[in-house]
Amino acid sequence: MNKREGEACPRKNADSASDRDTNANPSSPVIAAFKVFQQELDTKHDKYERLVKISRDVTIDSKRTIFLLHRVTSVPDAEDVLKEAEVKLDGVRQKIGQIAEELRGEDIYQFHRAFTPGIQEYVEAVSFLHYIRHRSLISLEEINARLVFMRAEKGGAETLQPGAQVLTFHVTPSDYLLGVADLTGELMRMCISSVGNGDIETPFQLSQFLRQIHDGFSYIGNTGPYEVSKKLHTLRQSLGKVEDACYALRVRGSEIPKHMLADVFSSRTTLMDPEEGVV
């Protein structure tokens, strides 16, 4: 787009500003007022950028956790994988703690756009783990309950106030919904790969679960945020794939030997993968 040079190198921008500074009358009230605005805006932008950075780390680590969790179907000892995922998510939570730190005393919605991708990815990872463990959908309250952080008071305040300060992070309802919508894509993958491993129980469980989620989203319909209605479309596709898989299993499952079934589905997967662009 029409990016101008000022955006590309803020330093240059600042330099030209100080050049101009000498030309302008420094005692003028207008200039004095704008110096205050400059500080205020810079503080805000810096905080925003810091949040974007943390959010990116949260996204990456959450994605890795999800990849790890996908191995659960092919590994003999699932518990080990789940434990490892739990440890990874603890690390992610530490990072969310940093977000909470940045947002202390701020309006969470003011900087929401900076960290919403990370939080959605975290919701996706944590709900995926929860599903594998409990075969149910984690609730927003359960997610928020784990995002409570203890922070030691900084500096000399320790003597005055022993103990730590409690800091909480609240996932917003819309972030929760978008994360859950992404979860359905992961469940679809899990369904296909479990068929590949000859597990014919899981696809049926998954299709039931996905159908329930789909019903839930249809119930919300367009009263929810705009992005949710967009994801509903992808959700339908994922559900369709899982339902097709179950159909094929039911119809041909009794006829085809197990190892051939696996082939049927792995060829399906390759067909599906290209459309599944967004993780």
Next chain:
Amino acid sequence: MWKNRITITLTVSFGASLLQDIRKVVQTLEQAAREILTVLQSVHQPSGFKEIPSKCARARELFCTVRTQITDLKTKFPMEQYYRFHEHWRFVLQRLAFLAAFVVYLESETLVTREEVARILGIEVVREKGFHLDVEDYLAGVLIMASELSRLAVNSVTAGDYTRPLRISNFINELDSGFRLLNLKNDPLRKRYDGLKYDVKKIEEVVYDLSIRGLAKESESGGDK
């Protein structure tokens, strides 16, 4: 009864009814802003130049309605969620900031402070105290005023007032140096600021036209740039 547990888990409040209330109040605010604008627009008429003080007084009266409407708006949502709904009143708040800035400029030919705008609108400056004027909204309002002033410079010449463009020119130049101090990101404010140079240019042309014809009575340095 078909509503299973998952549906309940998913159905969380989005404040859909809050939104409706907010939209309603914002609409009345927009109406009020248009009325004030109509009053102030008449200063562009040749006859309007003599009536500037009375027009400003009328506009200030109308700001009373705005204050009550904003008080109404404040009651429609929890204050700590200001930024959740910010987009809904952002536009009208910028317009109102512009109108307040314009009135103050017409009265005193100075740049309105953010505190003064907040006072005219009956709101706060700092977030912690409640419904406030975001600094970016204030700056956007000031930029809208700049383009209005470049129009005023042209029209004041038509109306036979040759000194006003010089004063506007000085004012806008100062404003421009002010904005140059800011490190703007590639956001809406930045886009609006990019328009300021055209306003500056237009006013400089008017000043140039006046000075080469000797119509600018005060021989100011800003005249022959």
